[in-house]
Amino acid sequence: MHVHIVQNVDVIQQVNAGSDQRLVRGTIRLNTRLERSQMVRQRMFKDNxxxxxxxxxxxxxxxxxxxxxxxxxxxxxxxxxxxxxxxxxxxGKNKEDKPKLKTKEIMKKRREMAGKNLTAGEKIDLCKTIRKRIREDLGEHNTLRVKRAITSGKGSKKATNSE
Incomplete structure (x- = not known):
């Protein structure tokens, strides 16, 4: 596919690294413009x-x-x-919330409380609960994606993009 990326490949004979291993020298050419254009390219959204x-x-x-x-x-x-x-x-967009609404509310509460004087224990407890909720929400989201991929018989990326 990318035939022109690796060029001028030579085996260096002077180095003996073992019976089945050789030192190889080559030139790698990357087309950064192509990679950048693929990353920046605007993707069409999938309507619900x-x-x-x-x-x-x-x-x-x-x-x-x-x-x-x-x-x-x-x-x-x-x-x-x-x-x-x-x-x-x-x-609208067919986008699911990875952090659920309850988690977003707790995060909003933390932002509002940032200006107020909080004890270290309260802040630590609040941050712990937010991290725990985000971890649980992402786990639920990922298992749902896998279930959709299995039921549709497609790969995980194809299953989420086709909906």
């Missing part, structure tokens, strides 16, 4: 299809309003963008 189906009337109304605005032929090229924007506004 179930939410769109439940809010079908709202989506139809927003699409109708968007298409009324797009009257000329030049603006008609923006149809897919308009559909994506309307779907995103109607359904």
């Amino acid at each position: 299809i179930e939410a769109l189906m439940t809010k079908e009337v709202q989506l139809q109304l927003k699409l109708h309003n968007c298409f009324m605005i797009l009257s000329s032929q030049e603006e008609a090229e923006k149809v897919t963008e308009a559909i994506q924007v309307c779907a995103a506004e109607t359904a």
